[in-house]
Amino acid sequence: MPEESIENINFDVLNKRAISQPLVSHIYTADPSAHVFNGKIYIYPSHDVDAGEAFDDLGSHFAMEDYHVISMDSIDSEAVDNGVALHVDDVPWAKEQMWAPDAHEKDGKYYLFFPAKAHDGIFRIGVAISNSPVGPFKAQPEAIKGSFSIDPAVFKDDDGSYYMYFGGLWGGQLQRWRTGEFKAEQPDSPTAFLPKDNEPALLPFVTKMTDDLFEFAEKPRTIEILDEKGNLLLAGDNERRFFEAAWLHKYNGKYYFSYSTGDTHFICYAIGDNPYGPFTYGGRILNPVVGWTSHHSICEVDRKWYLFYHDSSLSKGVTHLRSVKVAEITYREDGSIETLNPYIEK
Incomplete structure (x- = not known):
């Protein structure tokens, strides 16, 4: 739901029309990555705080500095905040902006994957490890070699391979990596280096992870998102093209790549036969919510999605x-x- 319409909303009425209510209300949480570990639901969100930064299209006002893990015994049970799992002060390479994370499990260890701006102002992706799904997590001393941009999401395939999906436009800096090297010019412009509307849209990235989940096992490759005719979505197709919030899940043998369209506020999905893609656009999962951003995850719980x-x-x-x-x-x-409508129509 576009920001300019916020002032006209009666929030008491809107909250009664909402199809769901906040899982926790004592802190602000966003960008949830949900998983089931050992029969229990764990949600890895970013932790929104009001840092006093002015709104801009680079996302400077998203000044999050730590992560909390939310747990639930079942989909209908109370959501529990397990406290600070990792703080930016405990990440040697990171300076600020602990944006949307994800997590996964391997051999009884739990791994938190997170983006942050390094001390040079460039977003990188880091890994932290814990013996518990709720942390605390201990960060690796350096970011993942060759990592860039934001929104890491890690998918475990049926053969035990782990893949990371990532990328985000504007403040997420993906457009600054079009040549393979970071372009630092026009630092205050969120739209510098974007393709023209009639050119193929910028694409997210995927890479297989090493066995220890600490590094990329290969050079990241782009994920093709195609239209019904098999052509790449165009940059001007901003109601369907990728913007941020990559996520992958598997349903009935098919791979579903879902993502946010950013400035048009949809959660969309595309379907493929391979974790690397290509993926063919399938439609919308969620229509716009109140607030500028839209970011999600999809998780199976007790045979429901x-x-x-x-x-x-x-x-x-x-x-x-x-x-x-x-x-x-x-x-x-x-x-x-x-397609879900987040608020029931009047």
Whole structure:
């Protein structure tokens, strides 16, 4: 839901129309990555705080500095905040902006994957490890070699391979890596180096992880997102093209790559036969929420599928103070996903 319409919203009415309520309300949480470990739900969100930064399209007002892990015994149970799992002060290479994380498990260890701006102002991706899914996590002393941009999401395939998906436009800096090296010119412009509307849209990246999950096992490669004719989506197709918030899940043998369209506020998905893609655009999962951003994860819980997402209804539309929510999603017989409206129509 575009920011300019916020002032016209009656939030008491809107919250009654919402299809779900915030899982926690004592802190602001966003960008939820949800997993089931040992029969319990764990959600790895970013932790929104009001740092006093002015709103801009570089995301400077998203000044998050730590992570909390939220746990639930079941999809209907109370959500529990397990406290600080990792703080930026405990990450040697990171300076600020602990944005959307993800986590995974391997051999009884738990790994937190997170982006942050390094001391040179460039977003990198780091890894931290713990014996517990709720932390505390201990960060590796350096960021992942060859990492860049934001929004890491790690998928474990049926053969035991782990893949990381990542990337984000504008403040996420993906457009600054078009040549393979970071372009530092025009640092205050979120749209410098973007392709023209009639050119193929910028693409997210995927890479297989090493066995210890600390590094990339290969050079990251782009993920092709195609239209119904097999052509790459164009940069001007901003209701379908990738912007940020990569996520991968598997359903009935197919790989579903889902993502946010950013400035048009949709959560969309594309379907493929391989974790590397290509993926063919399939439709929308979630229509716009209150607040500028849209970021999600999809997780199977007790043979049902759920979308974890956020909106800014609790903060009455403050863009950078968001709250994590969850709603069930439905697959049609052909494998397509029914679009959710986050608020019931009047």
